[in-house]
Amino acid sequence: MALAFEPEEYAERLSRLKAAMAEKKLDAVLLFAQESMYWLTGYDTFGFVFFQCLVVTADGRTALLTRSADVRQARQTSNISEIRIWVDRGQTDPSRDLKEMLSDMDLLGCRIGVEYDTHGMTGRSAHFLDGQLSSFGQLQDASYLVSNLRLIKSEAEIACIEKAATLCDDAFDAALPLIRPGVDEAEILAAMQGTVLSGGGDYPANNFIVGSGESALLCRAKSGRRKLDANDQLTLEWAGVWSHYHVAAMRTVVIGEPTERHQSLFRAATATLSAIEEILRPGHTFGDIFDKHAEIMDARGLSRHRLNACGYSLGARFAPSWMEHQMFHTGNPHPILPSMSLFVHVIIMDSDSGTAMTLGRTYLTGEDEPRPLSRLGLDLYTK
Secondary structure: OOOOOOHHHHHHHHHHHHHHHHHOOOOEEEEOOHHHHHHHHOOOOOHHHOOOEEEEEOOOOEEEEEOHHHHHHHHHHOOOOOEEEOOOOOOOOHHHHHHHHHHHOOOOOOEEEEOOOOOOOOHHHHHHHHHHHOOOOEEEEOOOHHHHHOOOOOHHHHHHHHHHHHHHHHHHHHHHHHOOOOOEHHHHHHHHHHHHHHOOOOOOOOOOEEEEHHHHHOOOOOOOOOEOOOOEEEEEEEEEEEOOEEEEEEEEEEEOOOOHHHHHHHHHHHHHHHHHHHHOOOOOEHHHHHHHHHHHHHHOOOOOOOOOOOEEEOOEOOOOOOOOOOEOOOOOOOEOOOOOEEEEEEEEEEOOOOEEEEEEEEEEOOOOOOEEOOOOOOOOOEO
């Protein structure tokens, strides 16, 4: 086996999950999120694009149902000893195989939690699963059971996060010399992604954002590349990744002379990020962070140009997104606690003037003030 962490680390995680299950009075949980399986057992695959489920019982027994293509993957990367295969054939319904496995595990009539809110659970799979298990046991939505446990990072996880942070900064350092008129966005993207990979890191759970000109106002990656103009703007959102742990950052770089609007929006972004740093600590909630963001943006007349969220928790994630469940949006009561890895972004997209400005970095929370995980300054980068 090639486990990412020591056996004691996984034992501690399983102990935490068993305690959470006991609090919810669950006899078993059905895990469909790949990051949950990875966190709990080390199982590392992109095979979650097909039906697979890790069953965990209240006494700590684990059993994986997957396809034959992932059996060796599970054996080499995880501590799972009990692996069953469902066979691809016609209009097969693998939830039948899962029901049979649950029956063999003496879980008939039990209280069973299910991870529904994950990319590893399609609507079709949920439909079949509910149909098969409707009279088997008492199903409960346990989508955030493991997700919330993963919010608090162990020392071993923090070590991975710090390596990811170095790769994040290195990627930006590789991009900066290339940002000049006439350079293709593709060269910048290749340099950033190549730096992460050559540094021993992993592919990110979603695409890097590299957009210039009008596309600098986009918050998503898109197909196609363009060359930078003499007067331009380039928005970058990227991440360093180590053992699937992500540390993200975001910047808008101005090519040529910054406009007054660029400078004004940058001042708003830095003021917002500084104010958030003052409350990104225990005693506040995820909702408080967004409310402070909105307060400063709105006071500067930027309500139409800001987003309705300003960041989220980061950790070990798989495609199609590096975002974890807990986000900074209004009304989120989840508390800020020590040892959380949190990405805060200020994204201002002024479509009226065609001006973009972004600023974002990842923090590790503590008992008091948060620690930025980047060595990059918060200056307005111009080229």
